[in-house]
Amino acid sequence: MGAEFFGDVATVNGKCWPDLEVARGKYRFRVFNGSNARFYDLKFVAGGSALVFHQIGSDGGLLNAPVRLNRLVIGPGERADIVLDFAGLPAGSRIVLRNSAPVPYPDGPVSVRRGGVPLPDIMQFTVASQTGYTVPLPASLRPQPITSLRDKPTAATRSMTLVEVVDANGIPVMALLNNRMFGSPDITAVKSDTLEQWELINTTVDAHPIHLHFTQFQVLNRQRFDAGAYLAATGYTDPVSGLVVPGQGNAVPVDPFLIGRPKNAPAGEQGWKDTVVALPGEVTRIRVPFGAEAAGGAPLAIGESFKGEYVWHCHVLEHEDNDMMQRYVIE
Ligand SMILES: [Cu+2]
Incomplete structure (x- = not known):
């Protein structure tokens, strides 16, 4: 198969290491890992600590309820909808989206031939002074909960x-x-x-x-x-x-x-x-x-x-x- 290729730059919406100015409020990000081989283990780091965020959706739509997280592991092809709230951060704050996933995932290089360079910095957010969207997340995200297939009969x-x-x-x-x-x-x-x-x-x-x-x-x-x-x-x-x-x-x-x-x-x-x-x-x-x-x-x-x-x-x-x-x- 030859080794997987692991690039040394990630792009977000086509840009290298972009900075996004955000208002002090909630943002919904639809995260899609479009990398050829790289997994990401993502944290939003502000002042040395990882911010809490909520996952509200998976590949096929909304979850039943928001899931509180401080990291997101996402493989190539996977999607996750998340809501990050910048309301509690002072204007001028910088938040870096950091990645700590070893590549190849999850155990890292097993030889030089299969090595992958780490890619710690993905993008940055800069908090502006204006107030953004501050409505609380709903406790449930769907009118009807997802049909659980756990106990359904299988063919x-x-x-x-x-x-x-x-x-x-x-x-x-x-x-x-x-x-x-x-x-x-x-x-x-x-x-x-x-x-x-x-x-x-x-x-x-x-x-x-x-x-x-x-x-x-x-x-x-x-x-x-x-x-x-x-x-x-x-x-x-x-x-x-x-x-x-x-x-x-x-x-x-x-x-x-x-x-x-x-x-x-x-x-x-x-x-x-x-x-x-x-x-x-x-x-x-x-x-x-x-x-x-x-x-x-x-x-x-x-x-x-x-x-x-x-x-x-x-x-x-x-x-x-x-x-x-x-x-x-x-x-
Ligand atoms: Cu594979």
Whole structure:
């Protein structure tokens, strides 16, 4: 796959290190990570401390209620709507949007070849003297709460693996879903208007923001597992070299390899998502509706049902292009 490219400058709306003058009030920022490979761990730093802000939306719309945060981790392709209140800051205050995410995320460089430079400063806000929008945030953000898919019946639970292919020198050459190349005819078929649980089993050392086309899903939980033992059980690896052979073997259920207990998705992920970060050595469980009627008629983020081919892929550009993208078909 070659190493991911990590640039040494970030742009915000096309500008390098911009400064935004703000009134003393609330601002809604629609944050989208459009970087090819870089994750961000963001804080709004004023006078050495991180400001509290509220997340009000995820990829697919508003959350049920504002979520109080002082940092936001966002992977490529993910979105978050946040509200930051500058009302309590004196005119002339400067707030720097700072990033502390190691790259590759989450553990940083494993070799010079895979190194990424840190990118601590993203942009600045300067507080002006005039008063801005000071109306309090509503306690609830939706007329009806989001339909929880947690206890809805599922038509299938699928083991979906994230796999890295390295050469004999340990240099990454490819990343794959279910150990299949993009052109493989061996794709997942789902039934229209059904709910499925996909278990994103990340056997690699990197985090992957996994994006499904067509639908908006919910993140159920994450749980650690023994990646080495799991990989051995899939038949993905050559028994002599120990290297993953693309196209070989099949995903198996991760249950016998689980470690510890599942962790529920954090509050900022308790909304509609179409991109979810699958951390290394973890299974990330998502509940995916494949059509508007997938939860017995309860309202979903998607309002239509379609059949045909869609794709799911990692949102790290160097991964999806080489070759971490698969078709799936809704029948
Ligand atoms: Cu990836």
